Amino acid sequence: MAGPDVALEPAGRPLRETAVAAADAREQRIFVASQWQLMWWRFRKHRLAVLSGFVVAGFYMVVLGADFLAYADPDVSEAQRSLMPPQRVYWFDGRSFGPYVYAVTGARDPQTFKRVYRPDPTQKIPIRFFAEGFEYHLFGFIPTTRHLIGVDGGLDASRTIFLLGTDVQGRDLWSRLMYGTRISLTIGLFGVTVSLVLGVVLGGLSGFYGGVTDTVIQRMIEILRSIPTIPLWMGLAAALPREWTVLQVYFAITIIISLLGWTELARVVRGRFLAMREEDFVVSARLVGCSRTRTIFVHMVPSFMSHIIAATTLALPAMIISETALSFLGLGLRPPAISWGVLLQQAQNVQTVAISPWLMIPAVPVIVAVMAFNFLGDGLRDAADPYGR
């Protein structure tokens, strides 16, 4: 499948000659293309992977601009608007484009004691783009109050929009989801980085030296892989001191997750090292007198960088799921930290979910992100070796 196919056509001599010439030109292009270019050509063919690449990029845009995309302070709670369902957005005001929502009045049902919310058709609340909202620092250093959407005169108890409804404490789910995305995806990224370092070092040692080192590391991996991880994670996570700050817990959880997650990466790196140890260019590098470090980092690592990138992408979903699972159980990140798992904690109880199904919405980004990373990783893995097949 590498590069353009060589054309095969049965009929007509002239046609054949031009086709051969064209094929030659294409082949020429392949011969002179760099390795990364070949990989890119191959990756491009995997449509689903390309699409997933955009989805992943989109997720990381949310990570960067979470405060800009949110329109309400994720920590401001208000008992008056507890468990409000998502508000319907009307896109056209009359004939012109002008999205608005109806104001909502809440009252307690005298029979069930549940809060019920009724839209008030007499009161339109127009949605503004680039509206004023709470203050924050864009990208961490540009102070601003602008948000992608908002309402005139800022948010107060009577003039609000809740695109995805509110949680039990009356906090806006959309805004919390934006902040949750930031934490859930960065924790995966940090976790995978730690795993990567462990995996490359141990897998590299194992594959390069072989012998006893290899046996010991391989047995270690086998042992780690045959242990059920969730109970272990739970045990370790539960031991984190209660008085730790959000940041400390964040890093501790990252480390706990990555301590058991490096085995697959190590396996890939070792496999590459073994395959490459006897390659001509490695042997000649050694014969020319390169030091071991130089042989590894200048000659070997660049040639399987692509494999490492692919394996890393494939390791990310597991990290995301682990964090979500731990936080869902209440053993991972704890409020006031916001992550997908923390948000899903409110959806633990079926009765609650049956009444307020929108609390399950945070499951959607989890599933989409996991799928996108998987497809992207699959595509990268296929493209990683452009000379194969």
Add this chain to the structure above:
Amino acid sequence: MLAYIGRRALLAVFTVWAISVLSFVIIQLPPGDYVTSYIAQMASTGSVVSEEEAQALRIQYGLGQPIYVQYAKWMRQVMAGNFGMSMEWRRPVTEVIGERLWMTVIVSVAALLLTWALALPIGIYSAVRQYSAGDYAATFVGFIGLAVPNFLLALVILYLGFVLFNAHVGGLFSPELQDAPWSVARVWDLLAHLPIPALILGLAGTAQQIRIMRANLLDELRKPYVVTARSKGLSEWRVILKYPVRVALNPFASTIGYTLPYIVSGSIIVSLVLGLPTVGPLLLKALIAQDMFLAGTIVLLLGVMTVVGTLISDILLVWIDPRIRIEET
């Protein structure tokens, strides 16, 4: 062959040892030692632990001595079947865990069996009818199965059951048989409740097995011996089932080692969502209450259970695949 099994058994022993160390670490992690938390626990309920009793406990667990001595003492107790007391329940840990461990085994094995029962026919179908609508459907469901974390799947199924059928699909027993003694009716009830948790736990594994089965069978189907069998006039199903499927079946056994830990892991968190009487909810409660002997024991037993399951699968593999037998002699 014996050498092979011996080597696997040795690795299993090492694994159990590693798990025991990790469990011990988990027991040791919370601040304070067992006795101080025991005294605090008793004090909170109004009873007082005498100085002698505290001293006796300290000696029994070797507290204050080097950590490896404490580990050795704990291991000696564990070997003798004494897993310590659960502070939360005020009963020996073995009693608290009791039936729940067996429920975990039953749910995990059911999930594993269901994985095979689904993956085998679907995998064969997908390979034989490559690129058919059914093949694409299987691939699609497979991707969903791999991407959706099982506890979210459990949540969605629970929600759908609640909204569509107004039924609680969780649990392993009907309410009236919850605490009943074992009887035919109770076993039947258990079997009726098993499929949903087993399906949820097994879905990811099933998806993987289908992909493996499909890929392996496709490789086998291209081999000349299949053409030979066909040209000799065997019926198509006989050709496929008799030879290539048998070869392609191999990974089913060889991947148990990775599937089983995954299922056991998943059972913890799925049990919490579905309210299954396995060790899962018990572990969470123990960890939150810092009831460490109970928590450590559960981690240890789950690990040992998984290792034993894996060892059985290794032996099974030798039995299925003659190539391993020959290689290792």
